[in-house]
Amino acid sequence: MIITQINVTPVAFKDPPLLNAAGVHEPWALRTIVEVITDEGLTGLGETYGDLGHLTKVRECAEVLIGLDVHATNQMYARIAATVGDAVSDLHGLTGAATKEKSVDRVFSPFEVASLDIRGKAAGVPVVDLLGGRVRDAVPYSAYLFYKWAGHPGAEPDRFGAALDPEGVVEQASLFIKEYGFTSIKLKGGVFEPDQEIAATQALHEAFPGVPLRLDPNAVWSVDTSIRVGRELDGVLEYLEDPTPDIAGMAAVAAQVSMPLATNMCVVTPEHLPPAIAARAIGVLLLDHHYWGGLVRTAHVASLCETFGLELSMHSNSHLGISLAAMTHLAAATPNLTSACDTHTPWQNGQDVVAPGALSFVDGAVPVPAGPGLGVELDRDALAVMHEQYLTCGVTARDDTTYLRRFEPAFTAERPRW
Numbered sequence: 337m338i339i340t341q342i343n344v345t346p347v348a349f350k351d352p353p354l355l356n357a358a359g360v361h362e363p364w365a366l367r368t369i370v371e372v373i374t375d376e377g378l379t380g381l382g383e384t385y386g387d388l389g390h391l392t393k394v395r396e397c398a399e400v401l402i403g404l405d406v407h408a409t410n411q412m413y414a415r416i417a418a419t420v421g422d423a424v425s426d427l428h429g430l431t432g433a434a435t436k437e438k439s440v441d442r443v444f445s446p447f448e449v450a451s452l453d454i455r456g457k458a459a460g461v462p463v464v465d466l467l468g469g470r471v472r473d474a475v476p477y478s479a480y481l482f483y484k485w486a487g488h489p490g491a492e493p494d495r496f497g498a499a500l501d502p503e504g505v506v507e508q509a510s511l512f513i514k515e516y517g518f519t520s521i522k523l524k525g526g527v528f529e530p531d532q533e534i535a536a537t538q539a540l541h542e543a544f545p546g547v548p549l550r551l552d553p554n555a556v557w558s559v560d561t562s563i564r565v566g567r568e569l570d571g572v573l574e575y576l577e578d579p580t581p582d583i584a585g586m587a588a589v590a591a592q593v594s595m596p597l598a599t600n601m602c603v604v605t606p607e608h609l610p611p612a613i614a615a616r617a618i619g620v621l622l623l624d625h626h627y628w629g630g631l632v633r634t635a636h637v638a639s640l641c642e643t644f645g646l647e648l649s650m651h652s653n654s655h656l657g658i659s660l661a662a663m664t665h666l667a668a669a670t671p672n673l674t675s676a677c678d679t680h681t682p683w684q685n686g687q688d689v690v691a692p693g694a695l696s697f698v699d700g701a702v703p704v705p706a707g708p709g710l711g712v713e714l715d716r717d718a719l720a721v722m723h724e725q726y727l728t729c730g731v732t733a734r735d736d737t738t739y740l741r742r743f744e745p746a747f748t749a750e751r752p753r754w
């Protein structure tokens with residue numbers, strides 16, 4: 337199964353004004369869709385970030401993979417490492433330190449996922465079977481809540497409405513739970529004074545008793561503030577995600593609060609694992625195959641976490657259905673996944689590059705797609721529309737900070753802020 341062609345297509349889709357510690361989401365989110373085609377006529381799909389620096393590397397690497405067998409992922413990785421060189425891409429500041437190694441893993445990921453898609457199709461089995469087989473038939477996801485404006489400035493309000501206080505956040509949770517059946521909730525914090533976010537979290541706890549809750553301020557609090565918030569939310573949070581920057585800061589907080597700390601910021605490449613484990617900085621790692629180097633490498637990280645007693649959940653940025661399918665296959669094959677995964681899917685409001693039908697939410701969980709490979713097919717019309725949107729939207733890299741400064745010129749994304 338020799339790779340004869342690779343298509344790399346950047347796409348843009350509408351995104352609501354979701355607030356976070358770095359700023360606010362722009363009206364368009366970007367992704368890159370990768371199609372790997374073999375001499376036997378099989379096509380595999382991958383999805384990754386759409387920022388221009390990363391897209392350029394993905395394009396360069398696509399050229400050096402022609403002629404490789406889809407089973408030869410070690411060779412694929414070596415060629416990509418040589419091509420990516422020292423480049424560091426995607427610096428939006430919400431997924432931790434950017435390193436050379438992490439850039440290689442990020443670029444490798446969509447090609448690896450596409451290769452597994454092809455191998456699954458060739459063998460007539462779903463990707464979950466190539467990862468060791470399913471330990472669950474459906475993967476639970478959480479209601480991923482954001483503070484948000486009613487709509488982008490100058491545009492009509494979107495269907496989700498404003499969420500700028502505890503009532504708005506509870507209303508948003510009710511909508512997501514009604515529409516998707518989620519049984520866990522995550523609130524993206526780091527936007528308002530910590531006391532306001534404590535109040536919103538407590539309001540969620542009262543409105544949805546017994547539903548596991550997380551709060552994620554993206555490392556915008558000092559160690560002292562994190563300890564204070566952690567103590568006030570004792571018995572309320574399932575875990576507190578990235579309250580403060582760095583492994584040392586997280587370790588100082590972890591020693592003083594009752595709930596586990598989770599991260600997708602201070603442990604983001606293999607080299608971060610030994611110091612974080614030694615310092616007891618985290619209790620939960622949020623996996624993300626987009627930057628841990630594809631599905632197989634991420635599964636290896638999951639095994640390591642089992643060895644060292646770390647619990648697992650899954651991180652998400654704005655994404656489309658190829659990513660949701662890949663995340664679902666991986667999570668379905670991960671025995672030690674302990675919490676519902678994050679997903680931005682509801683915020684995409686039905687926009688997708690995959691044909692409808694293969695992916696659905698049942699009681700807050702996505703059943704593993706039934707077909708061979710990833711089990712999703714590209715909707716070529718939708719791809720063409722979203723590619724056209726990419727060409728005309730004027731966004732070439734995610735920059736939540738600059739976008740927020742257009743409306744709040746004094747905003748700074750400094751850390752820690754409180």
Ligand SMILES: O=C([O-])[C@@H](O)[C@@H](O)[C@H](O)[C@@H](O)C(=O)[O-]
Nearest residue numbers: 356430431552600652653654
């Ligand atoms: O989409 C966002 O605004 C999120 O804040 C995202 O960028 C983060 O990477 C992520 O969801 C997180 O858990 O930190």
Ligand SMILES: [Mg+2]
Nearest residue numbers: 552577578600
């Ligand atoms: Mg996070």
